[in-house]
Amino acid sequence: MTVSNRSSQRRGTIVITGASSGLGAEMARQFTALGYDVGLAARRLDRLEDVRAEIHARHPHRVVELAELDVTDGEGVHAVIADLDRRLGGIDRLVANAGSGAGAALGTGGWDANNRTAQTNFVGVLAQCDAAMEVFRRQQRGHLVLISSMSALRGMRRAMTTYAASKAGVAAIAEGIRAEGLTGIDVSVVYPGYIASEMNAHVRDRTPFLIDTATGVRAMVAAIEKRRTKAYVPAWPWIPIGAAMRMLPLSMVRKLT
16 A cells, blocks of 8 residues: 555654653654654663654654663764664764753762763763764765753853853864865754753753743754754844853853853
8 A cells, every 4th residue: 555645755864862851852753743754762761662652643654763872881872873774774864962961060079960961961972973973974964963052152150060061062073073074964053042851840940031842842953954053042032142141251141041
């Protein structure tokens, strides 16, 4: 039987890490709604299975491949991405979304949390980029998407110090790859503002400009689809805030974040 439903036509394939909840899970929902097949990776395989079931209930023709993954395991990252490349029949785009928001002011006994965040947000992204670029260099095409943060624009205080530094490093990785000028390979950095997710659930009542997950991810997906080199999302109010953050003294930046 030939399926004529337009939703069954594949637009491409996307691998999303950190896809068991929050922004990653919502990106999976929205990209599959656009017609993409996806490979979803995260530490919590049971949560990934829930996301897949939800997607299949809405879009039964979409392929959703799952993989258990801890991005701090570099060898595991390379093995999982290579396996998803095989199972999906190629990877058109990889979204390095997995991240950690744990942290404490330096020198206050929070080394374990800060180290976990640095390993996840920087070393883990480095591993994902290395594995994805192996695929993209071989096929001479691809779209690498790194999820940074508005906090990456300046040094942040207290519990945000390591997180902001790691996210600034993510942007530097992207720029370094982009500087190679590889034909057929695009590199995007997305800088989300305050979007509701599992990571920030404990501070939502004191977070300014916070928007719901679906709305925020819709802005992210739109920027990714345009293959924007750099995107502050949502554009309002984060484009003007981003400009201010780069120029204002730290004493004033503290009031914006």
